[in-house]
Amino acid sequence: MTYRVHVRVMPRSGLLDPQGQAVEHALSALGFGEAGGVRVGRAIQLEVAAPTRADAEARARQMCDKLLANPVTEDYLLEVEEA
Amino acid sequence: MTYRVHVRVMPRSGLLDPQGQAVEHALSALGFGEAGGVRVGRAIQLEVAAPTRADAEARARQMCDKLLANPVTEDYLLEVEEA
């Protein structure tokens, strides 16, 4: 069974996010004053072959802890769906 | 009413994704051979003040078309939730 995993790796809240700030600034310059709290991170999409959804998620977590996210500065979020 | 919008901006399928390739190689080298089809994009998170969820989504789309995504090389996906 293969599952599609969507990972969102975001700068840890509280940490300065210059890219988010720049985007927010640009948005309001473009007339989107209603947008705020912009954060920019990484979106990673992958397929994982695993017997169960739970296994797929567990493995994906290991991938994040080991490689996909930097524990010092980033938090990550997982979504698993059937591919 | 403010809504939290999650945007996922991904390289358009068919286009080379060198970063996705590199990550996929690294994962299998780390023993995650079950991972495949890796694509790496940007995750953008923002709050949008709008009367209704539909308005929030509509505005967010405009933001993507104007600034957040590159129409030539990227596709985007929106999720809107109440903040």
Next chain:
Amino acid sequence: MLNVAVVRFPGSNSDFDALRAAAAVGANSYFVWHRDTDLRGADVAILPGGFSYGDYLRAGAIARFSPVMSAVQRHAAEGGAVLGICNGFQILCEAHLLPGALLRNAALHFVSKPVDLIIEQNQTPFTAAFSVGQHVRLPVAHGEGRFLASADTLRMLEAEGRVVLRYVADSEGSPYQPNPNGSAAHIAGIRNAAGNVVGVMPHPERADDPILGLADGRGFFTSMAAWKPQPNTAKVLIR
């Protein structure tokens, strides 16, 4: 004669520069490949600048897992000297041989120019030839050089004198070329607790000859050439 291993990752691009700069102070410098598993009796290991594995995902994130890195870990644990320059510094952080992380420059531009720095710590294999407080000018060339660590880690680094190199602060009308990337506490280089592992963002190997307009970098290599491996460092570390 001092043996200096320059570690080549796919995507390293300052490997030849580091090799040359080490040889220029009389060291026996040679390349070690990312797939190698030992450093061939190196006294010093240099992780050069570049874009290892394209710097995809995060600078240094993938290189950190190269086979050669366990040899570097061992070398460091045994008290051998390690210098990470730019991408090498990023790799050392990703490998947790040094604390903190190097993030995208605050201005979001790649930045290539000479900057002015202050030597904060000369108790390292690579800065002994300088005096503390001395100003030096070195080139930087990076897109992800903004040093960041938790408040505790920053406090610890300062308290233990582990900040090796600091950019001069950006102050109106100052004649200096200031912090180019928004690093916390203007940190440009740090060392580990034992002092044998050093990471710096600027490029001393590109500034070791007057013909290049900058020569302050040479001190890093003359320091290295004069450095004697301390046999007791290993114990210190193990304790």
Next chain:
Amino acid sequence: MTGSAVAGSTEAFAFPGERAVTEAVVREHNLNPLEHQRILELLGRTPTLTELGIFSALWSEHCSYKHSKPVLQTFPTTGPQVVQGPGENAGVLRLPDGWAVAFKIESHNHPSAVEPYQGAATGVGGILRDVFTMGARPVAMLNSLRFGPLDLPRNRYLFAGVVRGVGDYGNCVGVPTLGGEVAFAPGYTGNPLVNAMCVGLLRESELIRAAAEGVGNVLLAVGARTGRDGIHGASFASEELSEKSEARRPQVQVGDPFTEKLLLEASLELITSDLIVAIQDMGAAGLTSSSAEMAARGGVGVEIDTGLVPTREDGMTPYEILLSESQERMLVVATPDRVDEVQRVCRKWELAATPIGRVTDDGIFRVKHHGLTVAAIPGQRLVEDCPIYYPEARESEEARVRRSAIPPLLPKVDLQEALALLLDSPNLASKRWVYEQYDSSVQASTVLGPGGDAGVLRVPGTEFGLAVTVDCNARLVALDPYEGGKAAVAEAARNIACTGARPLGITDCLNFGNPERPEVFFQFKEACRGIADACRAFGTPVTGGNVSFYNESPTGAVDPTPTIGMVGLLAPVDRRVPSQFAAEGDDVLILGATRGELGGSAYWSEIRNFVGGAVPPVDLVAERRLQDLLVSAAERRLLRSAHDASEGGLVVALAEAAIGNAYAPAGVGAQLDLTGYAAGASPEGLLYGEDAGRVVISADPGHRAALVELARTHSVPLFHAGRVGGRELELRLEAGVFRWDVATLRRIYFEAIPRRMQQADAERSIGE
């Protein structure tokens, strides 16, 4: 490989499911009736769709030079220093001690108009490959850029994206950018120009040429897999940007500088260890042009099986595989007994090397797909028989009128304020915002980085160095293509000589509009005549280059922009002369004659909103003397600084010398007396005129006598204007005394572009 067709046979079959070749399909492929007719004769039958694709690529302007060949043949291409002239991936010139320099410039205009970041990045990738496939290690990059005015957001977006793309690619591969130019004019809106130049070093003995040889030798595809990117890129580059081309815009090519770096190291290892016969980049028109051109150069045939080419996507047709412009791919020819070795070296660099065909003796360019022959074309004729056109060349009335006109409007500001306005114009202001995004110190050989007249690098292990520059003042070319062409070469040579280096040779990137329009072809022909005359006068042969036509968009044609890339030899390298004032008390001297001609000047366009007038003629003999003087003065170490007066004239040159290096704590002023200089020139013309052939130098007063004598023997006019010192640039004229605070000028000069780009920084934050 499956059993090959009968030698010499040109029988070919339609690939299952491919469209029939109708008139409409032929037109779609940008082939006109004459060319179609030529194809039918050449084959003796109707082409298969695959063959039609092959012809449309190789007979596109980009690959065939069908409108430019006869003109290009008028360039001087020989000289004692020439090792390799035009026709190879890059030109090669001889250096001391068995060294040689390979260099080339390429345009990537249309891809950059569509996708600035990837367009620029892949442009850099392509020119790098052109150089290292000669066996040269790239040691310097330059880039020449043109955009519409920065007050339009789209132009800011293109500018920011292109600069980021150029930087990210070159920075990652690890080649320092030592120079370039950027200019902004309305004509480039919608059709920016992105020209990238690469300079590489090799041992002359290790030069390798891209000629397939040896019947039975194996063709290998090395590097990235083949995807559907950029199909028809070559023909796309050969038409005007329009709604129509928007629609058939090829899939964007994405660059991977990491793979490029591996390709670079692998290629150099293959070449220096003598493992291969030939190597070529799969650039424009990808596998098709690389294989067909290599075969034609070697006078042999080739047989490829596209079924063997590693692809990124399933179900790619031979048509797609042949025309894909996926990046970071090479075609390598090796003897059968070396194939394993080649693959081992490539594996070491984590690259695939896949046999896809072989060299044949029947001269046929034959393509199979899993054995089925889908194309069989006489190879030589495929490459050489494209019709050549001799379009009509006629200068437009409008251009003639503009040249004899004078400014209708009064100056916006007085002569004093004009300098500040000029230094604030993005065309004249410091390009620091650009070149600080490019690694200029990697390889630890940069002697003079961006910010001066030319970049200078040392050749490690030797005493000598190279000076490199790219130049073109398109405003002059637009007004007077012949003088403008001369001026571009003259400025490049002056920039090289200012550093103390001797000009060696050029590469050119000829960016023009639609050659089928008589006024455009006139510009092209005349500009090339000017370039050829200047190169002859300077002894700097043309070693290669690139023609980019059809630089037009719905908003109009670009200014004709023949960018000149030049290299010079500086021996020994420690003679290098910077372009900024260095020491208080030094003499300030002006070399060359000032008549005060304002035609085509930045002053007229910026201060009087007028682009026109007669372009100051370039006296090639005087220019050559000036170059010789600068070189021998540097040889004898008489100079502290030298800076050429180009855009903005004498005062801007003086101001730039005073403003100083971007990283110096401050600039330094000068007290100058120009009363009695250039009698007959108006104050306007004296200050801001753009007469060619002038250089501002500074020197230790102790050397004045020697310099005066040297100028006399070279019969170059020399005027002692005053001294370096103080905080002000002070200029005494009969018309009165002008004073500018250097610190203020410095701020204006360095802030002009960053100020305008602040908004764009957010746009730039998008994308890795």
